[in-house]
Amino acid sequence: MTLAAPRPDRALTPPERHELPPARTWSLADLYPSDDAWRAAKAALVAALPEAEHGRGTLADSPQALRAALDALMALHRELLRLHSYASMRSDEDLRLSAPLAMKQEIALVANDLAARSAWLEPEILAMTRSTVEAHVAAEPGLAVYRHYLDDLLRRQAHTGSAEAERILADAGLMADGPVAIHELLVDADLPRPEVTLSTGETVALDPSSFARWRGVPDRDDRRRVFEAYFGRLHEFRRTLGATLDANVKRDVFFARARRYGSALERALDGFAIPVTVYEGLVAQANAHLGTFHRYLELRRRILGLEQLHAHDLYAALLPEVELRFTVEEAERHVLASCAPLGADYQAVVARAFAERWIDFLPAAGKRSGAYSNGVAYDVHPYILMNFNGKYDDVSTLAHELGHTLHSYLSNRDQPFATSRYSIFVAEVASTFNEALLLDHMLATHDEPKVRLSLLGNFLEGIKGTVFRQTQFAEFELEIHRAVERGEALTGDSLDALYLAIARRYYGHEAGVCVVDDVMRAEWSFVPHFYYDFYVYQYATAFTASSALAERVLAGDGEARQSYLELLSAGGSDYPIELLRRAGVDLTTPEPFAATMRRAERVMDEIEGLLAGSAR
Numbered sequence: 001m002t003l004a005a006p007r008p009d010r011a012l013t014p015p016e017r018h019e020l021p022p023a024r025t026w027s028l029a030d031l032y033p034s035d036d037a038w039r040a041a042k043a044a045l046v047a048a049l050p051e052a053e054h055g056r057g058t059l060a061d062s063p064q065a066l067r068a069a070l071d072a073l074m075a076l077h078r079e080l081l082r083l084h085s086y087a088s089m090r091s092d093e094d095l096r097l098s099a100p101l102a103m104k105q106e107i108a109l110v111a112n113d114l115a116a117r118s119a120w121l122e123p124e125i126l127a128m129t130r131s132t133v134e135a136h137v138a139a140e141p142g143l144a145v146y147r148h149y150l151d152d153l154l155r156r157q158a159h160t161g162s163a164e165a166e167r168i169l170a171d172a173g174l175m176a177d178g179p180v181a182i183h184e185l186l187v188d189a190d191l192p193r194p195e196v197t198l199s200t201g202e203t204v205a206l207d208p209s210s211f212a213r214w215r216g217v218p219d220r221d222d223r224r225r226v227f228e229a230y231f232g233r234l235h236e237f238r239r240t241l242g243a244t245l246d247a248n249v250k251r252d253v254f255f256a257r258a259r260r261y262g263s264a265l266e267r268a269l270d271g272f273a274i275p276v277t278v279y280e281g282l283v284a285q286a287n288a289h290l291g292t293f294h295r296y297l298e299l300r301r302r303i304l305g306l307e308q309l310h311a312h313d314l315y316a317a318l319l320p321e322v323e324l325r326f327t328v329e330e331a332e333r334h335v336l337a338s339c340a341p342l343g344a345d346y347q348a349v350v351a352r353a354f355a356e357r358w359i360d361f362l363p364a365a366g367k368r369s370g371a372y373s374n375g376v377a378y379d380v381h382p383y384i385l386m387n388f389n390g391k392y393d394d395v396s397t398l399a400h401e402l403g404h405t406l407h408s409y410l411s412n413r414d415q416p417f418a419t420s421r422y423s424i425f426v427a428e429v430a431s432t433f434n435e436a437l438l439l440d441h442m443l444a445t446h447d448e449p450k451v452r453l454s455l456l457g458n459f460l461e462g463i464k465g466t467v468f469r470q471t472q473f474a475e476f477e478l479e480i481h482r483a484v485e486r487g488e489a490l491t492g493d494s495l496d497a498l499y500l501a502i503a504r505r506y507y508g509h510e511a512g513v514c515v516v517d518d519v520m521r522a523e524w525s526f527v528p529h530f531y532y533d534f535y536v537y538q539y540a541t542a543f544t545a546s547s548a549l550a551e552r553v554l555a556g557d558g559e560a561r562q563s564y565l566e567l568l569s570a571g572g573s574d575y576p577i578e579l580l581r582r583a584g585v586d587l588t589t590p591e592p593f594a595a596t597m598r599r600a601e602r603v604m605d606e607i608e609g610l611l612a613g614s615a616r
């Protein structure tokens, strides 16, 4: 690792794929040796699709028929997922190429065909009584692997209507994506982009992505102007944007009522059987710990050297004079060492990921941006795509994606296919857990004050962005749904007022911790997540769950390590809250949040000590 003066991100032309060192690219040959082999496997799957219709009309009478139907469907899905992984990752290597894109489209058609041919199955099971299903499972040992799947399905009986009602609901689904599509087109494309001239003389046009880039510029007047220009423009369109969000919330309320749920929140959380108290508890906990958040904001003000913190100062780099740089080899070494608390077996799989080309590390022309782990091919190891640029964030991304990869690897190894796939609710625990391990390792091996400040600051930025900001969003989302459920109308103006009130409470506006200027009231209107049906709270719960778990594992608690590894091997064999409870973290209690806050307080103690030291 080196300490370098930060450089502006220049738009360097990335190399073509064939110019990359092969050892730093992934080897998709483990999925299929060639595109031709993929085509042959696809043809075999297409020929086997009629098997999805076996047993139709006979499931209630025969446990063996139920088992045969489920086995056939799972086998088809298993192959479909492998085919899909290959096509989508081939396409992500170079999005400019049409051949891999065509493969992706071909496999999407096969997936549609399989869905249509197997559409009879779940309604036929739902039409059976719970006692019939349970008798089938008792009579046919081969059904044991489907016990959780069947239980999960039967939970839906209470929320399933007559054939006629289901047909109408399916047709209503055609209208359901209207608001999100309109919002995306308006905000990303049609909204006239305001222009701002910065102190450097450069004029920039603002849309969601350029705003995200420019809102953190070092010059304070510049970033204030960026906020005023972009949010000012959004504010001019608040009536339209308000009507769009109102329509989306009404959609959620409509489906919740049609499916006989008590609220839109209840329906959204029922997918993973998450109790509403987990969501409400998160909001209550964040509000109860605003003092910790305000302590950090005050520290941020001090580090930035400002008289008064404003909302437009929240994205400026905390320590612009420090930038840690890493090579891929250094990143691998740090990440591998950081996994030591999880044991030698875990580390051995991480070493395989590096040695056996599971990872596509480097940026290349036409390659998909960002990072992901793809572990859906049950019979093959997972893969990682990333765009490594040598920053600490990139090392942290490697640790994060390896968390997903090891989760997939262990679940695929230890679960039958039917229960191998984990939910998003647990997924982000496994990934952020490894970010916590990495941070701990870096702190244990670096004592230069500037480096420690940078690492600790990075952790607190995570608390700000992942715990408090996402919970602030979650609270706003809850309030707008409750308003519509009470029969109130949402307008641009009422959304402005509600958003500003919540933001001012979170950032301590009244107490002068951080001034949230009037212009911030428009922020709700460009956030796409408010159209995702109660999604963002999971970022916060995953963060608090993983920090509570990591804290115990890092303290050397062998039992905690064992139960955490069992979570990673458990796939989707039970409901997420139950799996996490068994791993040692109970999200129905305030403890995980409180543990995360205790850690944040200790980190701030150290930062204050470092700052006092450097002032001497």
Ligand SMILES: [Zn+2]
Pocket: 400, 404, 427, 428, 431
């Ligand atoms: Zn992730």
